[in-house]
Amino acid sequence: MAAEAARAFDADTSAARPGVRLLPGRDKRARHGHPWVFSNEIAMDAAAKALPPGTIVTLSSAEGRSVGMAMFNPRTLVAARMLDRDPRAVIDAKFLARRLRRALELRGRLFDAPYYRLIHAEADGLPGLVIDRYGDVVAVQVNTAGMELLTPLLLEAIDKVLDPAVVVLRNDGSMRALEGLGQEVRVAKGRVDGPVRIVENGVAFYADVTGGQKTGWFFDQRGNRAFMAALARGGARVLDLYSHTGGFALQAAMTGAGAVDLVDRSEAALALAERAARENGCAGRCKFTRADAFADAERRTGMAEKFDLVIADPPAFVKSKKDVAAGARGYRKLARLCARLTAPGGAMFIASCSHNMEAETFAEQVRRGLDDAGRTGRIIRSAGAGPDHPVHPHLPESAYLKALVLAVD
Numbered sequence: 515m516a517a518e519a520a521r522a523f524d525a526d527t528s529a530a531r532p533g534v535r536l537l538p539g540r541d542k543r544a545r546h547g548h549p550w551v552f553s554n555e556i557a558m559d560a561a562a563k564a565l566p567p568g569t570i571v572t573l574s575s576a577e578g579r580s581v582g583m584a585m586f587n588p589r590t591l592v593a594a595r596m597l598d599r600d601p602r603a604v605i606d607a608k609f610l611a612r613r614l615r616r617a618l619e620l621r622g623r624l625f626d627a628p629y630y631r632l633i634h635a636e637a638d639g640l641p642g643l644v645i646d647r648y649g650d651v652v653a654v655q656v657n658t659a660g661m662e663l664l665t666p667l668l669l670e671a672i673d674k675v676l677d678p679a680v681v682v683l684r685n686d687g688s689m690r691a692l693e694g695l696g697q698e699v700r701v702a703k704g705r706v707d708g709p710v711r712i713v714e715n716g717v718a719f720y721a722d723v724t725g726g727q728k729t730g731w732f733f734d735q736r737g738n739r740a741f742m743a744a745l746a747r748g749g750a751r752v753l754d755l756y757s758h759t760g761g762f763a764l765q766a767a768m769t770g771a772g773a774v775d776l777v778d779r780s781e782a783a784l785a786l787a788e789r790a791a792r793e794n795g796c797a798g799r800c801k802f803t804r805a806d807a808f809a810d811a812e813r814r815t816g817m818a819e820k821f822d823l824v825i826a827d828p829p830a831f832v833k834s835k836k837d838v839a840a841g842a843r844g845y846r847k848l849a850r851l852c853a854r855l856t857a858p859g860g861a862m863f864i865a866s867c868s869h870n871m872e873a874e875t876f877a878e879q880v881r882r883g884l885d886d887a888g889r890t891g892r893i894i895r896s897a898g899a900g901p902d903h904p905v906h907p908h909l910p911e912s913a914y915l916k917a918l919v920l921a922v923d
Contacts, residue, residue: 585660760787849883
């Protein structure tokens with residue numbers, strides 16, 4: 515199937531491409547730059563419904579005016595994902611390589627070393643695609659049917675632009691099910707012999723690119739980690755809940771924290787954090803605890819423990835809109851526990867990576883949690899993801915990460 519897909523897309527032309535029409539008056543958003551077209555905006559006639567998921571189509575208004583070309587899936591709510599507003603453009607390896615080079619040029623201006631998110635889906639002009647770069651190792655997540663069909667051409671383009679030693683397909687995300695796709699993890703090029711060494715803010719870490727969460731590392735918190743590390747100077751005592759592979763904790767230790775407690779449920783993630791701590795020479799100031807973060811925080815609260823810095827970077831509490839109320843309660847509880855564990859004059863960091871949790875709602879839950887703990891404080895930083903996670907101007911959903919730092923009185 516991969517070879518057939520490659521041949522099909524090599525032959526893509528505007529003349530041969532099927533057409534899909536929008537309903538009367540429903541083309542304005544797409545014409546003005548929105549990258550999504552919803553199924554209720556499209557004339558879903560028999561021909562449109564019969565198109566295989568992921569087909570590249572030419573979109574036009576009800577009157578026949580061209581809107582652009584898109585990846586089309588008649589079975590999903592987001593039925594069309596725009597690729598280019600020029601319907602004459604050809605989708606081939608050269609097209610994908612141009613998008614990769616554009617993204618690479620931007621990251622080259624932003625970062626000194628090749629450790630970053632290279633492609634952030636719609637914001638980088640490649641809907642349904644995430645590419646994280648770990649030096650000579652590239653981890654690729656394909657989340658839509660259209661990008662799945664383009665994968666052979668994508669691999670060709672990656673080779674041409676980056677020539678990496680290793681390419682890993684991390685196609686095991688939950689979003690794929692919405693597109694009717696199965697899950698797989700596959701090394702498409704080279705060989706993976708173990709965790710991959712990366713460097714962030716001058717500190718070495720290890721990422722499990724074949725079995726770790728997402729693609730093995732979370733580049734989005736880079737700036738927030740540097741900010742919290744600066745607060746750790748002078749021997750601060752730090753608690754890092756949901757520590758994963760140690761991004762926040764070890765940078766705090768290397769900046770001058772006196773003692774750092776890392777808490778995570780994953781034994782594998784903690785093992786990578788401990789390995790990095792040894793390499794960086796700070797293992798003697800680190801304690802690694804395998805536990806549920808909420809349970810561990812409750813235990814420490816009962817023991818009246820206090821920390822100069824408390825960091826909580828949990829996985830998404832809100833997987834869909836129906837989970838918003840429960841997720842909000844979770845963030846409020848987490849904020850209460852963090853506030854109670856923060857020493858007077860200290861600081862707490864709390865984040866949400868749930869795109870369905872609006873920033874205002876998240877901030878309100880943190881405020882309530884602070885009040886529940888009987889504490890007061892000041893917000894000294896409100897931030898999102900780093901610049902290698904750009905936000906599409908028409909997609910506020912892509913601004914998924916919310917992070918607050920509070921000086922706690």
